[in-house]
Amino acid sequence: MRRYTVDDLRYTVGQNIRKARIEKGMTQIRLAELCGMRADKIGSQIICNTERGLHFPYLRNLTRIADVLEVDVFSFFKKLDHEENMDVKIKLVGNGMMPEYKRNGDACLDCHARLGADRICIPAHSRCLVNLGFCLELPDGWEAVVRPRSGLSASGIDNAIGTIDSNYRGEVKACVINNTDGAFDIADGDRICQLAIRRVEKVNLVQVDELSDTGRGASGFGSTGV
Secondary structure (H helix, E strand, O other), X not given: XXXXXXXXXXXXXXXXXXXXXXXXXXXXXXXXXXXOOOHHXXXXXXXXXXXXXXXXXXXXXXXXXXXHHOOOHHHHHOOOOOOOOOOOEEEEOOOOOOOEOOOOOOOOEEEEOOOOOOEEEEXXXXXXXXXXXXXXXXXXXXXXXXXXXXXXXXXXXXXXXXXXXXXXXXXXXXXXXXXXXXXXXXEOOOEEEEEEEEEOOOOOOOOOOOOOOOOOOOOOOOOOOO
16 A cells, blocks of 8 residues: 555545535636635645645635535545555557556556567658557546656657547557667567556636736746756
């Protein structure tokens, strides 16, 4: 059983508030209005981590949220069903191989190429879609992210970042990019990319005429120098 962290607690509170809000058919903006709060203070920002341990600077606001949603404030701290050990359903395709964490502490799962031949060749400065040999069924509110492997990237072989949505049921693929001046061979079963499983948060976009001012303003690319 993994250790339950402060980030987990923040996420738990935020998700339980979101769940109660949706059950009431209420937007986050509306909930904030009824509570007399800023919308960005509804959820995980209620909990802070200090040198003295957990701190709840907005606990009074949390109680106010519970009153508006007509729920017990302690229900916000109930662990979500998937937080102890989250299972993700996976279906292998053909001779596909199971993604795997190579070492304890790894953030991503290594994924293997599933080819229709023993090997394929990607010409210099070209790209190719490579089957990874599995399909996923992710819980709602989660995504899988296809990422490059650092060792391959260091040698000029990358892949485009790919998002696997929770409603996608097809075979996961990687867009492998050969940035070198020579051909790159991929053999069936080669570790070709990584897969990260991440939480995602839905937002409500609120159209406004003006945005708040900041010291940075509209300064963008290269604004801090090289």
